[in-house]
Amino acid sequence: MASIYPSDRLKAILETIASSLGYQIRLLPLGRERRPKPADDEIMVPLPDFGLQAEILAPPDRLDSISNLIRNLAAEIRHQEQESLSLTEEIVERYQQLAILFEMSERLGQARDYGARARAVLQTALESADASGGCLLLNGQELTLYFLKTETDEERQHLLNLAQKTNQSGQTSVDEHRHIALPLLVSHRGQVGSLALGPRNRGQYRSGDLKILSTLGAYAALLIDSDRLYRDLENMFFGTVRSLVEAIDAKDPRTRGHSERVRQFSLLIAQGLGIEVAEVKRLELAALLHDVGKIGLPDTILNNRGDLSPEQWSLVKQHPQMGVAIMAPVSHVQDILPAIGEHHERFDGQGYPAGKAGREIALFARIIAVADAFDAMTMERTYRTTFTREQALEEVARNAGTQFDPEMARLFCQRMASSV
Numbered sequence: 001m002a003s004i005y006p007s008d009r010l011k012a013i014l015e016t017i018a019s020s021l022g023y024q025i026r027l028l029p030l031g032r033e034r035r036p037k038p039a040d041d042e043i044m045v046p047l048p049d050f051g052l053q054a055e056i057l058a059p060p061d062r063l064d065s066i067s068n069l070i071r072n073l074a075a076e077i078r079h080q081e082q083e084s085l086s087l088t089e090e091i092v093e094r095y096q097q098l099a100i101l102f103e104m105s106e107r108l109g110q111a112r113d114y115g116a117r118a119r120a121v122l123q124t125a126l127e128s129a130d131a132s133g134g135c136l137l138l139n140g141q142e143l144t145l146y147f148l149k150t151e152t153d154e155e156r157q158h159l160l161n162l163a164q165k166t167n168q169s170g171q172t173s174v175d176e177h178r179h180i181a182l183p184l185l186v187s188h189r190g191q192v193g194s195l196a197l198g199p200r201n202r203g204q205y206r207s208g209d210l211k212i213l214s215t216l217g218a219y220a221a222l223l224i225d226s227d228r229l230y231r232d233l234e235n236m237f238f239g240t241v242r243s244l245v246e247a248i249d250a251k252d253p254r255t256r257g258h259s260e261r262v263r264q265f266s267l268l269i270a271q272g273l274g275i276e277v278a279e280v281k282r283l284e285l286a287a288l289l290h291d292v293g294k295i296g297l298p299d300t301i302l303n304n305r306g307d308l309s310p311e312q313w314s315l316v317k318q319h320p321q322m323g324v325a326i327m328a329p330v331s332h333v334q335d336i337l338p339a340i341g342e343h344h345e346r347f348d349g350q351g352y353p354a355g356k357a358g359r360e361i362a363l364f365a366r367i368i369a370v371a372d373a374f375d376a377m378t379m380e381r382t383y384r385t386t387f388t389r390e391q392a393l394e395e396v397a398r399n400a401g402t403q404f405d406p407e408m409a410r411l412f413c414q415r416m417a418s419s420v
């Protein structure tokens with residue numbers, strides 16, 4: 001196998017030349033003189049790139065050509081070495097970029113919301129550049145700012161100024177205080193924000209740091225932008241759901257706003273349970289959509305002010321399954337189908353449609369059941385007396401453990417009592 005050291009390769013080639021032509025060629029450290037004056041059949045060829053010189057013993061008329069050959073060989077080996085070095089540097093740089101992106105992907109995977117994802121980007125930038133602190137500025141409907149490891153107001157202000165300047169100019173800059181700022185750009189949408197970092201903990205920023213930060217910035221910009229697109233889509237979806245639900249509720253003037261109130265009451269219980277932000281969003285959607293199956297009920301039933309016939313009741317009782325059937329083709333709501341289908345189940349197993357009991361019933365359905373019943377009790381209804389708020393809360397408490405999950409009923413009463 002060929003040696004990886006350039007001087008070894010040169011030596012091996014020279015040995016081959018010497019043995020095949022019958023000359024003597026030796027490599028000596030540069031600067032060492034064997035004799036004050038070389039003989040006619042001897043020449044020293046300096047090879048400064050290798051810190052060597054070649055001593056050649058050959059017929060005098062061959063000395064020039066063999067010297068040139070050795071110089072050219074040395075230059076070629078040197079050139080190959082430089083190419084190999086720059087290739088190695090490039091591979092190391094790519095590896096560093098990959099490692100940083102991998103680290104950021106890991107963090108983003110664990111981040112639960114937009115803010116956590118933004119902080120994951122900033123944290124990765126700080127670590128990869130060994131920066132003392134940093135600021136991430138994101139454009140949106142409003143500017144959002146995130147700081148990490150910036151302890152003084154002065155430093156925060158400085159980073160903020162730098163981020164804002166870059167946000168306007170779109171140019172990467174390194175200032176006199178050894179701070180650095182770069183724009184976060186998405187090719188089809190322009191600038192989505194900027195990143196400003198404080199001085200490095202050791203030394204100054206190098207061109208390699210800039211390259212790595214630019215890669216990270218480009219990747220982060222894409223993620224932030226797709227996150228924003230996702231939120232836009234989610235808001236649009238929520239808007240459509242709200243208008244659909246309002247249309248259903250409006251079929252009967254007495255139930256107007258019912259689904260929205262069920263959403264708000266469900267939120268009170270979710271706060272008591274300490275449910276995560278992303279999950280709360282799902283609960284809100286489930287609460288808004290819980291009666292979507294009523295869209296299939298005839299107006300004669302919805303507007304009926306007298307008693308419903310047994311046949312009409314059996315139709316009303318089908319609305320949870322009808323809701324599931326309506327929403328099942330929508331991929332975005334698969335996780336909340338149980339909440340829609342089970343919101344009339346009772347904790348004691350006496351509800352409908354399946355007669356599920358206790359924790360067999362989906363958590364969201366147990367939450368919505370309390371919120372739904374409370375709103376039904378306090379609004380003007382066709383087939384039940386209207387309760388005052390206090391009476392309805394007493395009723396919820398009285399039915400804890402039978403109709404309602406006792407934990408959900410307790411949290412609801414507690415939250416309602418403190419929100420008076």
Ligand SMILES: [Fe+2]
Pocket residue numbers: 290291319343344372
């Ligand atoms: Fe319902």
